Amino acid sequence: VVPPSAKLSPPRAPDKNVIQGHLDILKESNPDLWIAVFLGSTMGLRRSEIAGLRWSHIDLVSKTLEVCEGIVKIPGHGSITTGTKTGLHGYARFDMHQTTFDVLVSRYSEFGQRLLAFGNREQSDGYLFSSDLLCERPIDPDLLTKWLRKHCANHPEIEPITFQSLRKFTSSALEGGGVDETTASALLRDHPGTVSRHYRA
Secondary structure, three states, rough: OOOOOOOOOOOOOOOHHHHHHHHHHHHOOHHHHHHHHHHHHHHHHOHHHHHOOEHHHHHHHOOEEEOOOOEEEEEOEEEEEEOOHHHHHHHHEEEOOOOHHHHHHHHHHHHHHHHHHHOOOOOOOOOOOOOOOOOOOOOHHHHHHHHHHHHHHHHHOOOOOOOHHHHHHHHHHHHHHOOOOOHHHHHOOOOOOHHHHHHHO
16 A cells, blocks of 8 residues: 655745734743744744753853754653754854843843852853753753743734744745845755755745
C-alpha cells in the first residue's frame, strides 16, 4: 500500500498589528511571556532556543546575544540541554535591538538583586527563563506554550499566535523588507529550502 503524500498548505504568518496587539497586552499581564514573544518575533528564535538562553550567552557590553543551546523535553528524561535544532548551522551571535537590550538590562538587574537577597554574591550563570528563584534550572519549554495558549484563549479578539508562527512572521518580514533569500536563511539559521517552503508567507 502506498500512502498518499501529505499536502502542504502555503505558510501563513500573522501580520504586524496582530503581533503588536499581543505584545501590548503581555507587557502588563505576563512580562516573561512578553520577552519570549518579543524574541521570537524580532529574532526568529525557536521555543527551545528561548528556553535555553543563559546570561553567559548575553554580552551587555557589546550588546550581543548568542544563540548556541536549546532545551528540549524527552519523555522519561525531562528537560535536557542540546545544541540548536540545526546544529552548527543554527549558531549565531546577534546584535541586540535597543528595546531588547533595555529589557535584558532590567531583567539582569532583577536577577542580581534576587541572588543577593538569597546571600549569593556571585553572579551564577542562570537562565533567563526559569521556574526556580535562582534561575539555576531552565523553564519547561511546554510551559511557554501553555502560557501562550492561555493568553490567546483569554483574548479571542486577536488572531492567535504560536512560537512557530512568530518565526514565520520574522521570515516574512525579512522578505517584505527586501532581504534576499540567502541572508534571510542565515538570519533564521535554517536551510534556504526549509525557509522558503515552511516559513515564508
